[in-house]
Amino acid sequence: xxxxxxxxxxxxxxxxxxxxxxxxxxxVAGIVYFVGSLQFTSAASIQWLLTxxxxxxxxxxxxxxxxxxxxxxLNTYDALQQGLDANSYDRLVWTPDVVGSxxxxxxxYLAYGVASGGFFAPPRRSRDSLIATLNLxxxxxxxxxxxxxxxxxxxxxxxxxxxxxxxxxxxxxxFFVGALLLLPRGEASPQADDEQQLAEA
Numbered sequence: 001x002x003x004x005x006x007x008x009x010x011x012x013x014x015x016x017x018x019x020x021x022x023x024x025x026x027x028v029a030g031i032v033y034f035v036g037s038l039q040f041t042s043a044a045s046i047q048w049l050l051t052x053x054x055x056x057x058x059x060x061x062x063x064x065x066x067x068x069x070x071x072x073x074l075n076t077y078d079a080l081q082q083g084l085d086a087n088s089y090d091r092l093v094w095t096p097d098v099v100g101s102x103x104x105x106x107x108x109y110l111a112y113g114v115a116s117g118g119f120f121a122p123p124r125r126s127r128d129s130l131i132a133t134l135n136l137x138x139x140x141x142x143x144x145x146x147x148x149x150x151x152x153x154x155x156x157x158x159x160x161x162x163x164x165x166x167x168x169x170x171x172x173x174x175f176f177v178g179a180l181l182l183l184p185r186g187e188a189s190p191q192a193d194d195e196q197q198l199a200e201a
Contacts, residue, residue: 001043001046001047001050001182002043002179002180002182002183003179003183004039004040004042004043004046005039005040005043005175005178005179005182006176006179006180007036007039008036008037008038008039008040008043008175009036009040009138009172009173009175009176009179010036010172010176011032011033011035011036011037011039011172012033012036012168012169012171012172012175013168013169013172013173013176014032015029015030015032015033015036015168016145016164016165016166016168016169016172017165017169018165027080030076030079030080031080033076033079034073034076034077034079034080036076037069037072037073037075037076037077038073040069040072041066041069041070041072041073043069043179044062044065044066044068044069045066047062047065047066048062048063048065048066050062057110057111057113057114058111058114060110061107061108061110061111061114062107064103064106064107064110065103065104065107065108067100067103068099068100068101068102068103068104068107069100070100071096071097071099071100071103072096072097072100074096074100075092075093075094075095075096075097075100078092078093078096079092079093086151086152086153086156087153089151090150090151090153094146094149094150094151097146097149098143098146098147100146101139101142101143101145101146102143104138104139104142104143105136105139105140105142105143107139108132108135108136108138108139109136109139111132111135111136112129112132112133112135112136114132115128115129115131115132115133116129116132116133127181130178130181131178131181131182134174134175134177134178134181135174135175135178137171137174138170138171138172138173138174138175138178139171140171141167141168141170141171141174142167142168142171144163144167145163145164145165145166145167145168145171146164147159148160148161148163148164148167149161149164
């Protein structure tokens, strides 16, 4: 699960880096985003399945996040289409992106409240609280990126492409670091503990 979240995050970071579209082309960038969204959905599905036996805030947060990832699947797939006009883009790509980002924001805020001991509490000095804080920051960044990517028909361009790419990359970095923190840490085996205690005796 952690590796899938990390892989999806890395895809979003790479595809939004300055110069990547010019180097690889918009079609390749679109595919990278789509592959990243599929990894997000795979990881979110596993996370939701791990919480399905208990209907609580963890389950609700995971379920909302899963919906958000499915919307990212939709918008990144639709973005692969060529020749979309402003109205089609905003309907097929931007709307699912904004709603998906909102799902991520709600999900991460719920998780933050649980990990930090309250929805308005400062982060705790714990691994879970740090992960939740990073995911909340990433969700905020994705939300800003989604707003900045609205295609204004009258101007023929998005609101701010640079901001959209910058905040997508920033959100991806936050999610990536949070995903790495999910990886299990090596712990000494009981036998190693016994040997250590004997050595100290």
